[in-house]
Amino acid sequence: MSGIELANVSKSFDTTEVIRGVSLTVDKGELGVFVGPSGCGKSTLLRMIAGLEETTSGRISIGDRDVTRIEPAEREVAMVFQSYALYPHLSVFDNMAFSLRLARASKAQTRDMVQEAARILQLEEHLDKKPAQLSGGQRQRVAIGRAIVRQPKVFLFDEPLSNLDAELRVQMRLELARLHRRIGATMIYVTHDQVEAMTLADRIFVLRNGMVQQQGAPLELYNDPDNRFIGGFIGSPAMNFLDGHVTAQNDAGIEVAVDGADGQRLHARLASKRVTGDRVTLGLRPEHLHPNADGLRVRMEMVEALGGVSYLHTRTPDGTELVVEYRGAQPPADSTGIAVGIDPANVVVFDSQGRRLR
């Protein structure tokens, strides 16, 4: 098992640069997740690690070996494709045995290794079937089995769950997490679904426009976003953003007049110096907002009651949406105004360019 290191890796198609100087490390045995909106370059980056896309500049290492210019087969990586890429004319057994046969493994060894993978993935009874005879979840498992059989140094997953229905997706997500714990291999997983990223990852890399915006453990990213994009991208429902300007500052933090809120103020902890009148954006997690008679007065628009928790969709006087999480048996009724407050320690402050202020 080996870690993966990318050093200043870039990729251009003709004149368009799709990956711009990415440097990152996934440690041995870690599960790293590339997450980001579509078109951010996450799949391209994964394919570069696999060797399916050429790297324009920079260095990719697996273990201590520089693999930047090495053929895919010699990188000792296995990849699970979004489409599964199962060979349709071969049985499940032959699909999983494909790489072993190419490597001229003995018949007995091939059989043992395929059987073992089939046992782990509960595919034993399907070994003679063709991929077309399997359900989506089973095909997914065959694709994973084909990867396991090769005993690669690194597993790469390219949005492997996106073709499954919602229920199966949750189930396969858990199976993947279990599998990772069981075989302890280094894995990189690409997804656009931040929930998948949060639940699976040891370390998340958020990509945008071909660059890593922030990396870290899931909760690090959640609690301490480096910029407004990360704050909005990680977490569901998303972080609320209120624009305003600084009206005062003391040792504890700043006081901000929220735009279009009839002069209402919110407080936030902040160590760095601001000047009165500075434009800032406040990031407020829904679960940190709670009804408070002295707080920000907002208009209720809709209540999503999910049982244990309800989401109150509200708007500030100027129409900015503010989602408030409410825990309690009886959420407040629709069409009433409420006032919400927040502990200044929980308010995240960004400057007018969306950069984090601390």
Next chain:
Amino acid sequence: MTMIHNRRRHYLVAASLVAPFMVILALVFLYPAIRMVALSFTNGPLIGAGDWVGLDNYRRLLSDNLFYTSLKNNGYFIVLTVLPTTLLALAIALMINRLSGRLQATMLALFFLPYILPVSVVTQIWSWMLDFQFGIVQPLLAFITGKPIPVFRNPHWVMPMVALVTIWWTNGFNVLLFIAGLRNIPVDLFEAASLDGASRRQKFCRITWPLLWPVTALVLTLQLILQLKIFDQVYLMSQGGPFNSSYVLLLMVYREAFQLNNGGYASAVALVLFVLIMVVSVLQFQLLRLGGGKR
């Protein structure tokens, strides 16, 4: 009740849509075909009545040397064209498939272009190119064999040359079928095979070839049917000669029917060719399907 009513209406609509085609088919194909079968049991001319002679025409066929010569030439032509053109088309398709963008379209167009030419133009082009006096290909033939060759007047050269012209003319269509087949194979499979450690040759043998097999079987069968019906090229380039060395079954039908006015005998030959094509193509397609395994 409404269900039954609707279903009857459903059938009526379907029948009314199919009927015009069926009527025309019966008029211009089915009826003449039945008449031809009937004609093959008479000694009648092409037009007008004849006397019932039973199986006489077929008996005569079995002792007709020209029939066996034609049959043999048809077989020889099949050997010269069907497999070579299929393999050639596959090779060209694989090469074109590796190109991309405008270059790919251009190359495909170049290979397909001969297919849109009428047969008379094709044979004229090649008659000139292979002409004994001024043919542009003659120096090449002279270089290989030591002397120029009047290919359409040489019994050893005539069939291979007709085959060459036929392949040049029709190969583009097969290339097109193979390209369509190749594009149907997802790129992911080749990428997965690359990661699995397959070489270029292994990818072809283990993925491309088996997944392309249905197309290959189709091309082989279409070619077999088409080349059994060889007529135009032979008629236009060698008229069956020299010494009947390019005489084929359809040429025999043509001569018996339209030159010798032996409608009954010509019908018998045509019917035999029809049965032959049917049996051989069905047999081949079944064999190929078995060979490819169930998919």
